[in-house]
Amino acid sequence: AIQVTQSPSSLSASVGDKVTITCRASQGIGDDLAWYRHKPGKAPELLVYAKSNLRSGVPSRFSGSGSGTDFTLTISSLQPEDFATYYCLHDYGYPLTFAGGTKVEI
Amino acid sequence: EVQVVESGGGLVQPGGSLRLSCVTSGFIFNKYYMHWVRQPPGKGLEWVANIKYDGSETNYVEFVKGRFTVSRDDARNSVFLQMNSVRADDTAIYYCVRDMGGVIAPHGKAALDIWGQGTMVTVSS
Numbered sequence: 361a362i363q364v365t366q367s368p369s370s371l372s373a374s375v376g377d378k379v380t381i382t383c384r385a386s387q388g389i390g391d392d393l394a395w396y397r398h399k400p401g402k403a404p405e406l407l408v409y410a411k412s413n414l415r416s417g418v419p420s421r422f423s424g425s426g427s428g429t430d431f432t433l434t435i436s437s438l439q440p441e442d443f444a445t446y447y448c449l450h451d452y453g454y455p456l457t458f459a460g461g462t463k464v465e466i
Numbered sequence: 467e468v469q470v471v472e473s474g475g476g477l478v479q480p481g482g483s484l485r486l487s488c489v490t491s492g493f494i495f496n497k498y499y500m501h502w503v504r505q506p507p508g509k510g511l512e513w514v515a516n517i518k519y520d521g522s523e524t525n526y527v528e529f530v531k532g533r534f535t536v537s538r539d540d541a542r543n544s545v546f547l548q549m550n551s552v553r554a555d556d557t558a559i560y561y562c563v564r565d566m567g568g569v570i571a572p573h574g575k576a577a578l579d580i581w582g583q584g585t586m587v588t589v590s591s
Contacts, residue, residue, distance in 0.1 A: 361528075394576035396511075403561065403584065404503075404511065409577035447511055451576035455527040456501075456513040 362386050364393075364450050366459035373464060379435040381446055381462045388428045389452035395424055395433045398461075399444045408433065438464070468492035468580055472562045475585030478552055486547040486585060488562030493580075495543040496520065499565035499573055502536060502547050504558035505584075514560070517545060519568040530556075552589045559584040 363386040373379050383393065391411035398404040406415050408424035411431060421436045435442055443466055448459045474486040488500070501516040515526045515536040524536050535548040545562060564580035567573030 392574055392576055394578070396578075398511070403581035405581070406577060406579045409566065409579075410575040413575075413577075415577075415579065445510075449511075449513070449576045449578070451574050454525045456516075456576070458503075458511040458513060461510045 361455055362389060362450055362452060362457060364448055364457050364459040366448055366462055368462060369460060370463040370465065372466065373438050374466070375438055375440060377438045379438055379442075379464060381433045381448075383426075383431045383433075383448035383459050385429045385431075385450055385452075389450050391427075392450055392452040393424075393426070393431050394449050394451070395422075396447045396449065397442070397444050398447060399441075404447070468564075470562045470564060470580055470582040472560065472582040472585040475560065475587045477588045477590060478549075479591050480553060480589055482552055482589075484549045484552060484587060486549065486560055486562075486587070488545045488547075488582060490543045490545070490562075490564070493564070495538075496540045497569040499568050500536075500538060500545040501563040501565060501578055502545075503561045503563055503578070503581075504587075505561070506555070506558040512558070515547065516565070549587070552587075554589050557587060557589045559586050 394409040395407045396404045412424045445461045445463045470490045502514040517536045533551045538545045561584045562582045563578040566577035566579045
């Protein structure tokens with residue numbers, strides 16, 4: 361099974377900061393990777409899919425990039441509602457796998 | 467409004483069974499893959515299973531194979547997760563999720579776009 365490793369596991373940041381989160385897959389997965397934001401007590405939200413496609417309605421401060429095995433989620437200017445846990449998910453064959461998550465704290 | 471709503475969670479004894487239901491609305495149900503994702507207390511998200519838009523294919527994570535079964539009923543716009551031989555480590559919030567992919571859009575892009583609020587399953591004696 362393909363493993364995905366996310367880093368860092370947590371980070372501290374301030375409103376307005378640029379934040380970068382990375383995911384590394386154990387083998388090439390093309391562009392079959394997405395990013396999710398999960399706030400406590402809420403359902404997770406899809407932000408970016410197919411590596412770099414911004415979901416409709418998601419603010420443009422979010423962007424995804426990468427290729428092969430290494431992928432990045434960038435938040436260009438952190439907003440108060442962005443303090444949450446972020447996950448990447450690969451969909452390159454079964455089983456799908458979420459990485460361990462990155463908790464973004466104030 | 468496009469939405470999915472889970473039900474059926476609760477307290478179940480180890481070795482017991484539980485059936486989760488997910489009713490969908492606001493979209494053409496039989497054109498989308500559907501997934502179940504769970505989150506154990508204090509842990510991250512785990513993909514559990516999915517079912518193809520026509521019900522012809524199901525897939526499972528290794529640790530539920532042979533115990534869980536996903537199915538769908540297009541007449542009721544619903545997807546189900548039958549959980550048998552449950553264990554303590556099956557304790558989690560279970561989310562029903564729509565995949566953007568299926569008949570209309572390409573599948574396999576990790577685009578799980580519509581999530582329910584989840585239903586809590588607790589396995590304990």
